[in-house]
Amino acid sequence: MAPALNIVAVTSCTTGIAQTYMAADVLERCARTKGYAIKVETQGALGIINPITPIDLRCADVVILTDDMAIDDVARFAGMTVVTVTIDDILSAPHEIIDRLTGSQK
Amino acid sequence: MKNKHTFEYRFPLPNGLHARPASAIMERVKPLGCKVQITNLSNQKTASASSVLSMISCDIAMGDQCLIAIEGESENLAIAEQQLLQFLNGDFHNCDDAVVELPASDDKKPLPYMLQCEPMHSFRGVSVSPGVGAGKVMHLGEPVLMLSVESVEHGSIEAESQCFAQVREQLLAAMKLEAQQSSGEQQAIVRAHLALLEDPELVSHLKQGLLAGLSVLGAVLATQHHYEQLIAGASNHYLRERVLDIRDICSRLIVTAYGPQSFQTVEQNLSEDTVCIANHLAPSQFLALDRACLKGLVLESGGSTSHTVILARSFGIPVLVGVDQARQHIPAGERCILDADNRLLIADPSSAVCRYYQLEQDKLARLSKRRQRYLNDKAQTADGLNIEVAANIASAEEALSAFANGAEGIGLFRTEMLYMDRAEAPDEEEQLAIYRQALECGGDRPVIIRTMDIGGDKPVDYFRIGAEENPFLGYRAVRIYPEYLDHFKTQLRAIFRAAVHGQCKIMVPMVATVAEARWLREISNQVIAELAEQQIDHNPKVPLGMMLEVPSCAFIIDQLVRYVDFFSIGSNDLTQYFLAADRGNDRVDYLYDSLNPSFLRLLKHIVDEVHKAGSWVGMCGEFAGDPDHMPLLVGLQLDEISLGAPRIPEVKEAISTLNADACKALLVEAISQETADDVRALLARHRQASANDLAILTPETILVDADCRNKAEVIKTLIDNLLVNDRLIDVQGAETAIWEREGISPTMLGFGIAIPHCKSDSIAANTISIMKLKEPVLWNEGDEMLTDTVFMLTVRASDAGNTHMKIFAQLARRIMRDEFRTTLATCRGQQELMAYISQELEL
Numbered sequence: 008m009a010p011a012l013n014i015v016a017v018t019s020c021t022t023g024i025a026q027t028y029m030a031a032d033v034l035e036r037c038a039r040t041k042g043y044a045i046k047v048e049t050q051g052a053l054g055i056i057n058p059i060t061p062i063d064l065r066c067a068d069v070v071i072l073t074d075d076m077a078i079d080d081v082a083r084f085a086g087m088t089v090v091t092v093t094i095d096d097i098l099s100a101p102h103e104i105i106d107r108l109t110g111s112q113k
Numbered sequence: 114m115k116n117k118h119t120f121e122y123r124f125p126l127p128n129g130l131h132a133r134p135a136s137a138i139m140e141r142v143k144p145l146g147c148k149v150q151i152t153n154l155s156n157q158k159t160a161s162a163s164s165v166l167s168m169i170s171c172d173i174a175m176g177d178q179c180l181i182a183i184e185g186e187s188e189n190l191a192i193a194e195q196q197l198l199q200f201l202n203g204d205f206h207n208c209d210d211a212v213v214e215l216p217a218s219d220d221k222k223p224l225p226y227m228l229q230c231e232p233m234h235s236f237r238g239v240s241v242s243p244g245v246g247a248g249k250v251m252h253l254g255e256p257v258l259m260l261s262v263e264s265v266e267h268g269s270i271e272a273e274s275q276c277f278a279q280v281r282e283q284l285l286a287a288m289k290l291e292a293q294q295s296s297g298e299q300q301a302i303v304r305a306h307l308a309l310l311e312d313p314e315l316v317s318h319l320k321q322g323l324l325a326g327l328s329v330l331g332a333v334l335a336t337q338h339h340y341e342q343l344i345a346g347a348s349n350h351y352l353r354e355r356v357l358d359i360r361d362i363c364s365r366l367i368v369t370a371y372g373p374q375s376f377q378t379v380e381q382n383l384s385e386d387t388v389c390i391a392n393h394l395a396p397s398q399f400l401a402l403d404r405a406c407l408k409g410l411v412l413e414s415g416g417s418t419s420h421t422v423i424l425a426r427s428f429g430i431p432v433l434v435g436v437d438q439a440r441q442h443i444p445a446g447e448r449c450i451l452d453a454d455n456r457l458l459i460a461d462p463s464s465a466v467c468r469y470y471q472l473e474q475d476k477l478a479r480l481s482k483r484r485q486r487y488l489n490d491k492a493q494t495a496d497g498l499n500i501e502v503a504a505n506i507a508s509a510e511e512a513l514s515a516f517a518n519g520a521e522g523i524g525l526f527r528t529e530m531l532y533m534d535r536a537e538a539p540d541e542e543e544q545l546a547i548y549r550q551a552l553e554c555g556g557d558r559p560v561i562i563r564t565m566d567i568g569g570d571k572p573v574d575y576f577r578i579g580a581e582e583n584p585f586l587g588y589r590a591v592r593i594y595p596e597y598l599d600h601f602k603t604q605l606r607a608i609f610r611a612a613v614h615g616q617c618k619i620m621v622p623m624v625a626t627v628a629e630a631r632w633l634r635e636i637s638n639q640v641i642a643e644l645a646e647q648q649i650d651h652n653p654k655v656p657l658g659m660m661l662e663v664p665s666c667a668f669i670i671d672q673l674v675r676y677v678d679f680f681s682i683g684s685n686d687l688t689q690y691f692l693a694a695d696r697g698n699d700r701v702d703y704l705y706d707s708l709n710p711s712f713l714r715l716l717k718h719i720v721d722e723v724h725k726a727g728s729w730v731g732m733c734g735e736f737a738g739d740p741d742h743m744p745l746l747v748g749l750q751l752d753e754i755s756l757g758a759p760r761i762p763e764v765k766e767a768i769s770t771l772n773a774d775a776c777k778a779l780l781v782e783a784i785s786q787e788t789a790d791d792v793r794a795l796l797a798r799h800r801q802a803s804a805n806d807l808a809i810l811t812p813e814t815i816l817v818d819a820d821c822r823n824k825a826e827v828i829k830t831l832i833d834n835l836l837v838n839d840r841l842i843d844v845q846g847a848e849t850a851i852w853e854r855e856g857i858s859p860t861m862l863g864f865g866i867a868i869p870h871c872k873s874d875s876i877a878a879n880t881i882s883i884m885k886l887k888e889p890v891l892w893n894e895g896d897e898m899l900t901d902t903v904f905m906l907t908v909r910a911s912d913a914g915n916t917h918m919k920i921f922a923q924l925a926r927r928i929m930r931d932e933f934r935t936t937l938a939t940c941r942g943q944q945e946l947m948a949y950i951s952q953e954l955e956l
Contacts, residue, residue, distance in 0.1 A: 021857055022872045024908050024918070025925045029862070032926035052872070052908065052918045095858055098929075 010044040012108060015059050016071035017078050020094045023051035030073065030097040031057075037101040043108075050079055059083070069108050073097065116187040118194050121154075122179045125206055130173035132358045133301055135165040136308030137208040141200045145193040147185030154178045164314040165305075166359075170343050208301070224455055225845065226852050227469040227825045234460045236436050236443075238411065240453040241422045244431035244759075245470060246408030247450045248386030250460075252440045253394060256376035258367070260330060265371065267328045274323045277332065280370045285310060287369075309362050315340070329370045337363040383407060388451050390439045394421045400510065404428055409451030411439050411458055423507045423527070428514060429759040433458055472826065476833040483837065484762035488519040492765040494747055498773035501753040502765050503559070505733055509550040512560070515758040519765060522559040524681065524755020525620070525733040526551055528604070529565045532573050538600050544607035552615025559616045561658070561681065561731075561755075562608050564601065566590045566622040576600075585689070590623030591633070598636075605640040612652035619655055620681055625663040630676040633657065661730070662686040667715055670722040680723055681755070684734030688712055707736040708789040708796075713745065717784060720749045731755060740767035744799055745792075747771050748780030770803060797842055797874065801909060804840065804878035809917055810956060813838050815943045816884045823890050824900075828852070828869060831882045831905045839877070840907070846875030847907060861892040861900060864934055868925075870906035879917040880907045881924060883946060902937065904928065923954050 016034055020026035031047040038045035046063050049056045059067075061083075070089045072078050092104055126134055142149045142162040149162035153171045155178065160167040173179060181201075183194050223229065268276070288310065292303045309315060318339060322332030340359045367375050383389075383406035390411040399410075399421045410425055412434040425432045431453035443449055443460045450459040450470055459466060492502040503524030504515035512523060531539050531547060539547075552560050567573050568581075568589020576597055581587040594601040608619055621633055637657050644651040659666075659673070662683035666673060670680075684707055689696050691712055694704035706712075723730040731753030736742060738756035740763050746754055747768060756764060779799055783792050816834060821827045832848045835841045850871035854860065861867045882905040889899035906921050927933045933953065940946045950956070 022854060022870060022908070024872060024906055024921050025860075025868050025870050028922040028925035029868075029929050032929045036929075049922070051922065052912075053922055056922075098862060 010042060012038075012041075012043040013066050013068045014038055014043055014045040014071060014105075014108065015063050015067040015069075016045065016047045017050060017059070018047060018073045018094065018097070019050040019076040019078055020073070021075055023053075023076075026075075026094045026098065027051035030094050033101045034071065034097060034105075037105050041105055043105070050076070055079065071104070071108075114187050115184060116190050117182060117184040118190060119180055119182045120194070120198070122181050122201055124173050124175060124177045124179055126208075127175050129175060130168055130171065132165055132169060132309060133305040134205065134208050135168040136305045137205065138162055138168065138201075139165055139308055141197065145183075145185070145196060146189060147183050147193045149184075149197065150182045152180040152182070154180055165308045165312045166314045166340060222455075222845070223849070224457075225469070225829070226848055227472075227829055228455070228457075228466065230825060231463060231465050231469075233457075233462065233466060236439065236458045236460075237456050238433035238436035238439075238458060240432070240456045241434050242410075242426040242430060242432035243453050244409075244429060245450065245452045245454060245473060246386075246388060246431050247448070247462075247470065248388045248406075248408040250443050250445050250447050250449050251381060251383065251387045251389050252445045253381065253389050253391035253398070256364075258364075258375060259377050260367070260371060260375050262328065262331045262334065265328055265330045267331075270324060270326055273328055273332075274320070276370065277319065277323055277329045280329065280366060281310065281316075284365055284369045288365075306358060306362055309358060310366075315362075330367060333363050333366050333370075388449050390436075390443065392440075399424055400508065404430065409433075409453070411436050411451060413437060413439050424511070424530075426757055427504070427506055427511045427759075468822065468826065469829070472829055472833065476837060479837045481762070484766050487762040487765035487769075488517070490519075490765065491521060492768045494768055494771045494773045494776070496772050496774065498747065500747060500751060500768060501731070502761055502768070503561075503731070503753055503755040504758040504761060505755050506551070506758070509547045509554070511758070512551040512554040515761075516554060516558070518758040519761045520558075520758055522561070522616075522753070522755075523551065523555060524561055524731055524753055526560060526562045527566065528563060529567050529573075532565055532567060532576075537575050538573075538603070541603050541607045541610075544604060545610050548608055548611035548617070549614045552611055552617055555615050557616055559618060561618045561620050563620045563622055563660070564591075564594075564604055564608075568593060585686070585695070591621050591629055592623065594636075595632075602636065602640055605637060606644060606649075606651075609641060609644055609651040609653065609655060610649060612655045613650055617652065617655050618658055618679065620658040620660060620679075622660045622683070623662060623686075624659040624673075624677075625665050627669055627672045627676070630659060630673050633659070634676040661719060662690065664691045664715070667719050667722070670719065670728075671726055674723075674726040674728050677728075679729040680719075680731070681753075682716065682719060682730065682732040682734065682751075684732055684736035687715075687734075688736070691715060706789040708742075708745075708792045710784050710786045710788070710792060713780070713792065714784045716749055717780065720751060724750070729753075738764070740764050741796060741800075743767040744771055744776045744779050744796060745783060747773055748776035748778075748783075750777070775799075798911075800842055801877050801911070807840060807878040807880075808956070809879050809920055810881040810883075810947070810950060810954075811838075812943050812947050814840075814880055814882045815946050816882070817941070817943050817946065818887050819884045820887050821884075821890060822888075824867075824892055827867075827884060827886070827890060827900075827903055828905075831869075831884055831903065834882065835876075835880060835907060840880050841875060842877050843875040847871065847873055850875060851905070851907075859893040861898050862928065863898065865889065865899060865901045866904065866928060866934065867892045867900040867902075868904045868906065868928065870908070872908045872910050874910045876907045876909045879909055879912060879921075881905075881921070881950075882907070883950070885946075920954055920956070924950075927953055 018027045018030040027049050031049050034047050035045055046059060047057060048059045064083060070084045070087050072089055072091050073094050074091045075094045090108060097104060124130060139162060150159055151162055151168060151171060152159040153173045156172060158171040160171045183197060185193055288303060288307045292300055292307060295303055318336045319332050322335045327335060337359055383403045385406060386408045387406050388409040389407060392413045394412060407430055410430055410432045413436055422432055431451050433451060433453050436458055447461055450462050491499060493499050501521045503522040504520035505525040506512055506515055506523055507527045507530050548562060567576055568578055568584055568587060578588055611617060624630055641653045656678035658679035658681060659677045660683045661680045688707045689705055692704050692709060694701045696702050696705040720730055729752045732751050733755040737746060737754035738760050743764060783795055786792050786795060819830060821830055828851055832844060836844050841847050850873035851869050854871050855869060860869050884903040886901045889901040892898060892900040936949060940949050
């Protein structure tokens with residue numbers, strides 16, 4: 008059975024050494040406990056890790072982007088449902104963010 | 114008909130209502146013909162505006178709301194009130210200077226974060242000898258009253274009263290004359306003092322004393338005491354210090370009555386940790402102080418090259434100069450901290466400020482423990498190249514502490530101090546004793562005695578050199594020796610005679626030509642011949658060397674070696690002569706930079722030439738005293754470096770981490786750079802490369818049971834720990850980077866965990882630091898989240914995408930997981946934590 012929701016996300020924080028990865032980790036685990044599929048691309052000191060592919064994009068229902076730093080190549084998300092949050096939002100209230108997605112998704 | 118008006122007034126002056134503004138009010142009120150009273154509504158104290166003292170005792174500080182009552186004949190009252198208001202809202206604002214402290218923004222280097230957060234009563238000066246010291250304030254050179262109430266003649270009440278009236282009239286007349294003849298700041302102070310002497314309250318208090326049967330001295334002292342007590346209770350620090358105004362007036366009354374001998378300056382003994390404040394201090398006065406108790410020195414005037422300062426530096430005593438009127442601002446007996454590293458003099462420090470200095474002291478103690486072995490070990494690079502590390506001294510007394518600090522010799526014994534602050538030159542016997550003392554102290558270690566460097570910038574009365582427009586390019590050092598040949602020969606004789614007591618070398622400053630070198634050799638041979646003829650015990654085989662500080666010499670080394678046995682590069686003067694930039698001129702001092710690649714090329718040329726000629730070359734001067742420069746100095750292959758003794762262990766340690774071949778390659782790269790900043794960047798990269806081998810997490814970077822009281826202490830402690838473990842390029846830069854990141858948004862994560870982090874050029878080695886706190890601290894202003902576990906990630910700016918980054922990312926992900934945090938909370942010791950995290954991160 009296909010997951011109820013298919014999420015792609017990009018995280019990127021100011022220095023790119025800590026919160027980028029913390030946010031990715033917490034989003035991944037939170038979405039999975041709810042039975043959703045998720046792929047998180049990190050744009051940090053390690054460069055782009057786990058990049059979102061065109062196929063990922065085609066399957067995705069919703070996009071989460073952090074807005075602490077400019078995200079590389081936002082154009083690829085044009086026309087999609089994009090939810091913009093801060094890294095701190097993700098770290099402090101990941102469940103609320105995921106829950107909000109079901110409402111925002113058309 | 115009499116009438117009374119009142120109005121409220123908010124006191125506008127930053128230093129409160131002290132003598133100067135109070136006397137300005139009094140002068141304005143006098144011609145109004147009205148009675149004016151001021152009530153400080155914050156403490157309900159009331160004063161008459163016709164008495165400066167009564168106004169001062171109201172303890173009015175900036176911002177205090179005051180009620181001003183003006184009483185007089187009704188027809189004049191409105192005009193008088195208007196005039197008074199006009200004054201108070203106008204000119205009055207200009208009758209005092211702004212707060213004495215310099216704003217922190219004036220400084221290029223910001224204060225450490227912990228100090229920025231703390232309100233301090235502090236003063237800025239110019240740091241001329243680094244370090245931090247704390248103790249009670251002692252004013253040096255302060256005159257002491259030599260009379261006592263019992264010892265002075267005591268006439269009848271009438272006689273004493275009459276005498277006092279005369280004395281007061283005489284002093285009033287003298288001060289009025291002074292007020293006329295002075296201007297600006299000084300005039301304002303004289304006027305303020307004059308107002309005190311005319312103050313009805315003060316005069317009536319004095320007269321009461323006389324009527325009670327006191328002598329003039331007794332009455333003056335009683336009045337002084339009375340007002341000292343009164344003002345000492347004021348809450349405003351600046352007002353409390355106005356005690357000095359009263360004291361000044363009383364002293365002048367006493368001197369007028371009993372003559373100038375009433376006060377004398379006596380030397381004081383230090384009996385506890387003391388910070389001495391003086392206007393200026395002669396080297397002899399400095400040496401007379403007990404250095405075990407002397408924790409710091411503040412000079413109101415005096416530059417960075419005075420000999421007292423040179424002495425203090427070599428004894429490791431912190432010195433701040435140019436702290437204007439420091440004695441007026443900080444009373445004797447008050448506790449203070451002198452932080453020369455931050456150009457700060459802090460009066461009556463708060464407990465938070467003391468805590469900062471406690472942490473600093475802990476850090477320094479750990480650093481010096483780490484470097485302890487270099488007190489005995491010789492300086493040697495990791496691959497076994499020796500470079501002698503010697504000390505610069507300016508008196509024989511210093512030799513002992515220099516050797517105790519690990520000096521392998523004395524590379525520069527400046528002798529001009531022997532000649533200064535005295536009426537005639539020291540004779541041969543006196544010099545012999547001094548040189549002998551230093552040589553015996555050295556034993557078989559070399560002591561290089563530099564003959565006197567006296568001239569325009571270091572004037573000595575009995576050498577009639579006079580002021581010169583450009584003393585650094587003028588008549589000084591070796592250039593004056595032919596005129597003062599007797600003095601020079603006396604010095605040489607003393608040195609040759611002392612040389613039988615140790616490993617002595619002679620060095621001559623400012624040699625610029627072969628002719629001078631040849632002349633020096635001739636004179637030296639003459640002196641030896643004379644000593645031999647007179648059958649005076651001496652050592653004729655003392656090597657004769659010269660300072661290399663005039664650029665011309667770089668190109669005649671092959672010729673100079675015919676006459677001199679060794680060289681020592683005086684990097685300070687050589688830099689300023691070579692780059693034609695006066696380092697005392699702040700408009701061109703940016704040019705004065707010994708890291709300028711052209712200067713490094715000059716140094717390389719000099720060392721190569723000297724070695725080609727089979728001779729020996731050292732370096733004395735500030736360039737040799739900076740541990741950051743060691744890769745270049747080792748790369749130059751200098752035979753010796755000589756520096757201020759306190760930095761010797763640090764410099765030896767820096768050398769021990771270097772590889773001589775790598776340093777030679779680095780020097781070649783350095784001289785191909787285009788700017789001094791490029792060289793600095795190159796040095797930083799070299800430093801980072803050598804830190805590459807350090808593990809990202811070690812037991813040393815884990816602190817458990819840490820006793821930190823707040824976030825600022827946590828960050829300082831963690832950063833200091835990185836420094837102690839040699840993982841930083843620059844402490845302040847690293848701390849600033851961490852706080853800048855916190856400024857964007859605090860890194861509190863919840864779960865009692867905070868993760869301060871930064872990416873910065875100031876980091877030498879990528880590090881994970883972990884701290885478990887004894888007591889949790891508040892991390893964010895404004896919320897109540899407590900932190901008891903801190904992960905600090907410090908990353909080099911240049912690194913990206915390497916294995917260290919992966920570890921950081923991995924750790925970041927782990928921290929988000931419950932099971933990781935739970936296990937972490939149960940780990941107690943350093944080892945246990947280390948083991949668990951290593952396993953989790955697969956280190």
